[in-house]
Amino acid sequence: MSNRAISKSVIKRLPVYLRILDNLIRRDVEIISSKELSNESGFTAEQIRKDLAYFGAFGTRGTGYNTSYLREKIIKIIGLDKKTDVIVLGAGHLGTALTRYNAEKNPYVNIVAVFDRDPAVIGQDISDVPVLPVEEAPALIRDYQIKVAIVTVPADEAQGVVDMITAAGVRAILNFAPAKIHVPEGVHVFNADLTIELQSLIYYSSAEDERFYRLKQEKLDKEKAQKS
Amino acid sequence: MSNRAISKSVIKRLPVYLRILDNLIRRDVEIISSKELSNESGFTAEQIRKDLAYFGAFGTRGTGYNTSYLREKIIKIIGLDKKTDVIVLGAGHLGTALTRYNAEKNPYVNIVAVFDRDPAVIGQDISDVPVLPVEEAPALIRDYQIKVAIVTVPADEAQGVVDMITAAGVRAILNFAPAKIHVPEGVHVFNADLTIELQSLIYYSSAEDERFYRLKQEKLDKEKAQKS
Numbered sequence: 001m002s003n004r005a006i007s008k009s010v011i012k013r014l015p016v017y018l019r020i021l022d023n024l025i026r027r028d029v030e031i032i033s034s035k036e037l038s039n040e041s042g043f044t045a046e047q048i049r050k051d052l053a054y055f056g057a058f059g060t061r062g063t064g065y066n067t068s069y070l071r072e073k074i075i076k077i078i079g080l081d082k083k084t085d086v087i088v089l090g091a092g093h094l095g096t097a098l099t100r101y102n103a104e105k106n107p108y109v110n111i112v113a114v115f116d117r118d119p120a121v122i123g124q125d126i127s128d129v130p131v132l133p134v135e136e137a138p139a140l141i142r143d144y145q146i147k148v149a150i151v152t153v154p155a156d157e158a159q160g161v162v163d164m165i166t167a168a169g170v171r172a173i174l175n176f177a178p179a180k181i182h183v184p185e186g187v188h189v190f191n192a193d194l195t196i197e198l199q200s201l202i203y204y205s206s207a208e209d210e211r212f213y214r215l216k217q218e219k220l221d222k223e224k225a226q227k228s
Numbered sequence: 229m230s231n232r233a234i235s236k237s238v239i240k241r242l243p244v245y246l247r248i249l250d251n252l253i254r255r256d257v258e259i260i261s262s263k264e265l266s267n268e269s270g271f272t273a274e275q276i277r278k279d280l281a282y283f284g285a286f287g288t289r290g291t292g293y294n295t296s297y298l299r300e301k302i303i304k305i306i307g308l309d310k311k312t313d314v315i316v317l318g319a320g321h322l323g324t325a326l327t328r329y330n331a332e333k334n335p336y337v338n339i340v341a342v343f344d345r346d347p348a349v350i351g352q353d354i355s356d357v358p359v360l361p362v363e364e365a366p367a368l369i370r371d372y373q374i375k376v377a378i379v380t381v382p383a384d385e386a387q388g389v390v391d392m393i394t395a396a397g398v399r400a401i402l403n404f405a406p407a408k409i410h411v412p413e414g415v416h417v418f419n420a421d422l423t424i425e426l427q428s429l430i431y432y433s434s435a436e437d438e439r440f441y442r443l444k445q446e447k448l449d450k451e452k453a454q455k456s
Contacts, residue, residue, distance in 0.1 A: 006431075015427035023408075077431070084430045093325035098422060100321065105406070106423055108430070147433035150426070172433040174426055178333070180251075188432035192425050194326060195334055197418050198314070198378070198402055199243035202336070203234075203306045204416035205375035205400040 010051055014074050016041050021071040033064035080108040085144055089161050090152035091116035091131045094176055098150055103127035138168035147171045155179035238279055242302050244269050249299040261292035308336040313372055317389050318380035319344035319359045322404055326378055331355035366396035375399045383407035
């Protein structure tokens with residue numbers, strides 16, 4: 001990736017802003033300050049001002065950003081101004097849930113097909129999206145010039161499937177398979193590792209401060225013991 | 229959260245380190261440098277050294293970190309040294325996929341029960357985890373002192389379910405419902421918004437540099453027009 005390209009962390013924040021703006025516009029809110037955007041998103045107001053200025057969106061001091069203008073700007077930057085065709089690999093529970101949700105609720109994407117190798121599901125459809133045999137994926141990717149795929153196959157099948165779809169032209173993969181996958185240069189992968197989120201969360205489930213101070217105390221005790 | 233507590237971003241990186249270390253240990257790798265950890269994780273070596281030093285783990289200059297020692301340290305910090313009891317709300321496709329995966333593949337958690345309100349699924353089980361009526365959740369949370377829940381119910385049911393489980397004692401929620409939920413102070417929520425990941429990815433599916441330069445050019449043209 002060229003060093004002049006937009007950083008990955010900025011690109012991850014833009015859809016968060018977009019969702020907040022969508023909600024604000026639905027509630028007829030016309031102006032939002034970077035401070036309010038900060039409250040809603042959890043990013044600092046400074047970070048937000050920096051991100052938005054980078055794209056040429058400047059708030060008015062003392063008032064804020066025009067929500068509709070900002071939304072249009074972000075939609076254009078991400079490339080959501082027309083529906084993006086997406087395919088799903090794997091029609092298991094996760095593939096089915098993601099297909100259903102995106103087909104019914106996500107206005108920015110068009111789920112073209114789901115691929116599986118199980119004859120029991122091939123030929124069915126999920127929210128009107130057809131489930132096709134996985135061998136047919138490359139031809140469809142080429143015909144429809146599909147660039148985005150969601151991979152939900154088992155870990156041991158992930159690399160094979162990814163090799164196949166990237167060879168056919170897929171350039172961006174949202175990977176739910178708990179496996180490290182390798183892709184050709186120029187292909188982007190986001191690993192949506194649901195286990196990792198859960199483990200971070202477990203940290204908060206116990207008395208975090210208590211544990212932190214216990215560990216800190218252990219460290220201090222150890223240092224003391226080494227000194228004496 | 230106290231300002232002396234560990235920051236959320238650090239807590240999100242620890243499970244990533246843990247997964248890398250698990251893989252390295254499986255391959256009998258005993259030492260890893262911060263540079264190698266950087267290649268595997270995508271975080272900068274500087275960030276990694278900072279994170280780990282914060283917990284009292286210091287690499288040996290020129291060699292690196294002992295993988296087993298570091299793994300034990302991280303497991304202890306996150307609180308994964310004993311299995312954490314977790315419940316799942318919603319036995320739809322996503323709830324089923326998450327229950328199955330965690331019950332079968334995640335060594336750090338114990339999925340105690342799945343709750344749903346659909347009589348057609350109540351009484352069944354998912355990877356040996358029972359599906360129970362949602363009204364029974366509070367009693368089970370109290371009896372088993374459950375602190376962690378995964379919420380996969382529809383958006384319009386999410387707040388009601390969250391109010392119920394937090395009143396019963398849940399302190400940490402992984403929320404997959406595409407809704408902003410409100411929780412009492414001291415309860416942590418991670419929003420696993422699968423749409424947001426997908427939208428970030430769409431950015432990369434088109435010629436990103438091309439789009440960036442087009443937008444930049446438009447901005448320059450506009451500035452020029454204003455000047456003249």
